[in-house]
Amino acid sequence: MELAQRAERLFKSWGPARRKPRGNTLEGSNPSLSAIFLVAPLAVALVAQTPSPGRHIVSNRFVLPAILKATATASSDNLVSNGNFEGGKIDEGWIECGTQPAYVTIGPARAGSFALYSGTRDGRGEPDGDSGVCQAVRVPAGAVLTAELYQLSNEPDARFAYQEADLLDQRGNIVVNLYRAANDSPRWTRGSWNLGAYAGNTYWLYFGVHGDGYAKATTQQFVTKVMLTGSASPRPE
């Protein structure tokens, strides 16, 4: 309970309670976009588990546009658009692709002005599904992905709720899981992943928090400074 209260207090101090970011950053998914781009739900694999009171396994489910096409050009240094979230909006480079809202909000110190926030809006409980964002990226030769993460959780393990990042295919299947954890680490931590083995392919890059809607625990994640770079120098114009 102590962590949940602390997390809620932190989110409120960073988030809309103090200063509302520019734009409609705390609104949920755009319903018209969801209607246009709705894809068939993924098959749900039910796994036999020991019952845990109030908990239930929920599978990841992502809602993605029909077209998977990277927007950043190969001549860019960073093949992720708006990797800093400094526009104060999700829809600059990213889309909400979970079943629950994700937010851009004022981040913890050293995040710049804004960071991606995944979790419940008030920091209480777990999202009932997936709170996260996607961006189509084409993986270059010698690819290295880096991101700064600030993660809060009071889960004993990552069975029912977790922070995660993945590369997804066009149907929302997880091709590469970059991490899946219930970390409680209230400091910015830099993650780095060598993606050279996937060069030449285009995926949805996903960052988010998964949960089962349980009210008595909390899992949250802030993300900023997302960069995807390759070994080749940018092409001259």
Ligand SMILES: [Ca+2]
């Ligand atoms: Ca930022």
